[in-house]
Amino acid sequence: MSVTTPRGFRAAGATAGLKASGRPDVALVVNDGPDHDAAAVFTSNRVAAAPVTWSRTVVADGRVDAVVLNSGGANACTGAPGFQDTHRTAEHVGAALGIAPGDVVVCSTGLIGERLAMDLLLPGVDAAAAALSVDGGPAAAEAIMTTDTVAKTATAERDGWSVGGMAKGAGMLAPALATMLVVVTTDAAVDGASLDDVLRAATAETFDRVDSDGCMSTNDTVVLLASGASGVAVGADELTDAVTRVCADLARQLVADAEGAHHDIAVEVRSAASVDDALEVARSIARNNLVKCAVFGNDPNWGRVLAAVGTTSAAFDPASLDVSMNGVQVCRAGGVGEDRSLVDLTAREVHVVVDLHAGEAAATVWTNDLTHDYVHENSAYST
Amino acid sequence: MSVTTPRGFRAAGATAGLKASGRPDVALVVNDGPDHDAAAVFTSNRVAAAPVTWSRTVVADGRVDAVVLNSGGANACTGAPGFQDTHRTAEHVGAALGIAPGDVVVCSTGLIGERLAMDLLLPGVDAAAAALSVDGGPAAAEAIMTTDTVAKTATAERDGWSVGGMAKGAGMLAPALATMLVVVTTDAAVDGASLDDVLRAATAETFDRVDSDGCMSTNDTVVLLASGASGVAVGADELTDAVTRVCADLARQLVADAEGAHHDIAVEVRSAASVDDALEVARSIARNNLVKCAVFGNDPNWGRVLAAVGTTSAAFDPASLDVSMNGVQVCRAGGVGEDRSLVDLTAREVHVVVDLHAGEAAATVWTNDLTHDYVHENSAYST
CATH class of the missing domain: 3.10.20.340 (ArgJ beta chain, C-terminal domain)
Structure with missing residues (x-):
């Protein structure tokens, strides 16, 4: 169930046609609340892709309503036109879901240095929006795969609340972070904790300690969304522990599926x-x-x-x-x-x-x- | 002619039997003077091999009379017994040539973590000492090869004086330095120059800018010996230029012969x-x-x-x-x-x-x- 294990989230995967293989390549994760708390960490690569530049701004106010992710193109090294493509994608998601574009995180993965085929991507976003479901986590996890051979999901169940996550990443894995896109969700009602502190503590001990090939990507993003839908108030330590477990599980899966690895x-x-x-x-x-x-x-x-x-x-x-x-x-x-x-x-x-x-x-x-x-x-x- | 191109030097290669292949594996380079000026740079790896520890001390006073080099074993990570082996090698060379062991630089290359077969090495040193000749440069260059596919030598001829060099190294090539052993000789009478400054200037722009595989070795050594046998007084700039040319030539040869490389x-x-x-x-x-x-x-x-x-x-x-x-x-x-x-x-x-x-x-x-x-x-x- 991955990102839809916690209550308050819907997700979907769809096929826009960005991938030559014809496999699903657009994913949506929507936080239906009541809370819309969010935090994110991004690649420290100074050559950051357009979606990273955009999403840094989106997450700055601590609110995110939706995450849209595409495989089949990284939208990196694409200049101002590439940034406009990211912006248009967020606006398209906003219009489809009736939310503010400024609350939409955008993630892209795939080839560097090529523009996204927006004429394919935007209809794909519509298809994903139409398919959103509280059972959509696995479909979303599948749609973000690139050279991954398996979809990667993880969950941590707690007393009345849970954390779920999905990840993609198989090469260019190095701290901080790996070439990876990760969405982690929780229905905990965050109680006096900084979600940013929780996420940074979790990634520092998990994704930041994976170094498959020493190569740092331009697109790495880890987003944590909290819906509060469980109604259970959870403190910082307890939440950090559960998020760390999910991140550790996903990080181990990234290593196990690294490109060409035998060990x-x-x-x-x-x-x-x-x-x-x-x-x-x-x-x-x-x-x-x-x-x-x-x-x-x-x-x-x-x-x-x-x-x-x-x-x-x-x-x-x-x-x-x-x-x-x-x-x-x-x-x-x-x-x-x-x-x-x-x-x-x-x-x-x-x-x-x-x-x-x-x-x-x-x-x-x-x-x-x-x-x-x-x-x-x-x-x-x-x- | 390599290290024996400049006057005042003799060299030799011999087969001690350290290499399973039966190829030559011991080399000697002797400075017959009248000057015995020397400088050296070594690996910055803190896990330095016994011969590096020994040779750092030898070169500290700026005088070196001979360099003995073996392939077929790095004598690295061999502890105090390994250091005693290096010491014995220097004493053996000293006795064979009638020079002080404290003026003998020792270099080793090959497998890490195994003792040298001293019962083979010392007779090999004797054989090399007996074969010393003013034409022995090429034989010495051949005896230091490990996975190298070709012997590497270079010379720079100047007006009445010259610089010659030999190198080995094909993997673990990274600054500073590569896995390499290099001996550079000159018959210049060093005029008011610090030989150490000359060598550091030359290596900084040559060997330190080769990075074949990012891996730094435990044994890297570059030694520069000046005999003064030409009788030509040469200043710092002129000498640095000629030594740099020889080092650049050798560095380029190391890259061209790097293990498994196609480009x-x-x-x-x-x-x-x-x-x-x-x-x-x-x-x-x-x-x-x-x-x-x-x-x-x-x-x-x-x-x-x-x-x-x-x-x-x-x-x-x-x-x-x-x-x-x-x-x-x-x-x-x-x-x-x-x-x-x-x-x-x-x-x-x-x-x-x-x-x-x-x-x-x-x-x-x-x-x-x-x-x-x-x-x-x-x-x-x-x-």
């Missing part, structure tokens, strides 16, 4: 002097092409892990570093540990644990291996 | 507010896996170039960015420019030019495409 790699850094140190080290390993190629080849090449750690400014003594791969401590005190042939990397999920022996902080970053299929998809598919 | 990509950033800005932008593009995959697929995907530019903190207006690929301006003012189908990326050498319209500084970084062969070599070959 999902959890890089866990322990005993760091600070969380920042742990994240810097984990990201350095997660972005290292030689480490990623080694995992693809089922090679527990801990020397490459150490070489990646050595490029960081984190606090550690090189002679104290420990590295374990899938439970085997292949590197002890910066040197040779247990026999690397004991490591079995054939399973999809791989755990690399680095112990810095420098403090008590820890963090985990998820990444993927670097494979022939990744090279193939990203040299042949033009996104 | 050599020059990323040129123009009209930047500063050289630092130009370098930050160029490196961001050069390290972007999606850009590198696109070039492999002969796809002039300028949107990915813009997305990489947008992750930097350089001064620019996203609406002013221009991008040309092999002479075709595919992106103009942040949007669609000339037809991308006009771009021909089939040649080995590709030029990407980004104009930031923010100042007058410029810089070029060389990188490679990301290919099936790169993934294959680095998942199957355990370095």
Whole structure:
């Protein structure tokens, strides 16, 4: 049920014809209230797509009534005409639903540097508006897929209220954020919490710790909508916990469906002097092409892990570093540990644990291996 | 002739048996003087190999009499026993040549995390010492190869003096520096110049601007030796120019022989507010896996170039960015420019030019495409 699991929301997916495949490519998520609280985080890429520029303004007042999303075109690097296309899309949604265009978030994903086919998109918006339903979450999740092989949804059920979400994203995944569009909904009546704080806390520990290929997109958007339709007043901690669970579930699904990946790699850094140190080290390993190629080849090449750690400014003594791969401590005190042939990397999920022996902080970053299929998809598919 | 082109040097290559292939794997370069001036730069990786730790100390007093290099083992992540192996190697060279061990630079390359087979290496050093010759440069260049497919040498001839060099390095190439071992020699009588300044100026504009795969090694070393044997007094500017030419030639050869690469990509950033800005932008593009995959697929995907530019903190207006690929301006003012189908990326050498319209500084970084062969070599070959 995804975004329509919480009460107060309708959603739909429709086929506008933007995708050559003829698959659904327009989604709508509508918040019917009574509350219309919203928060969003966007790509930190300075080359931001037109819909990101538009939606930043929309969400600034904390109210959003609807989110329209299209696949089949990113509307990025399209200049002033591209921004006008986004604006027209919001106005079209506003007219179809009887809401203010300034309360419509717009998200786009697909090819960069090409104008959207507005003659196809706007009728698609009408079709989606006509199909809106309280059961429409799965259809909406399907309509935002690009190279995703599966639709991604998640829910967290609580006592009388819930959180639901949908996501798309399979490449250009790097903090902050991944190339992804995410809509999270809740029917909680937000009680004295800043929805913006809730969303930032949740994304910082989930989407911001996914780094599939080190590449940051121009279109990343995560929107959180609260309808209050459950009538249950929920405080900041409880809401943050539920939203974080949904975001974590979706983030894990993004890694599991990353373009061309054969392994999902959890890089866990322990005993760091600070969380920042742990994240810097984990990201350095997660972005290292030689480490990623080694995992693809089922090679527990801990020397490459150490070489990646050595490029960081984190606090550690090189002679104290420990590295374990899938439970085997292949590197002890910066040197040779247990026999690397004991490591079995054939399973999809791989755990690399680095112990810095420098403090008590820890963090985990998820990444993927670097494979022939990744090279193939990203040299042949033009996104 | 490489490192033995300048007078005052002898060199040799020998086969110790460290490499499974049975190819030569020990090289010696000896400075017979009359001067023994030297400078060196090393990897900035904090996980530095034992030979790097040793050689930093050796070169600190500005005098080096000999450089011994082995392929077939990096002696990295080998702890105190590994450092003792390096020390023993230097002592062995000292005894064989009648020089102080403290004037012997040691370089190693190959697998990380394994001890060197000293019972093979030391007799190999003896064989190399016995083979030393003023014509030995090419043999030395061959003995330092790992996954290199060709030996890399360069020379710059001047009026009565010269500079020669040899390099190895084909993967883990990133500033600063690449995984590379480089020895540069000159018979200039250094006149009032700091050899350290000369070498740092030369490497900053050459090896530091090569970024094949973003991965920094544990063993990188560039040593410059000056014998004064020409009797020609050479000032700082003239010497820097000649050393820079030799380093640029060798750096270009490293890119041309990078593991699995099909394209050599020059990323040129123009009209930047500063050289630092130009370098930050160029490196961001050069390290972007999606850009590198696109070039492999002969796809002039300028949107990915813009997305990489947008992750930097350089001064620019996203609406002013221009991008040309092999002479075709595919992106103009942040949007669609000339037809991308006009771009021909089939040649080995590709030029990407980004104009930031923010100042007058410029810089070029060389990188490679990301290919099936790169993934294959680095998942199957355990370095």
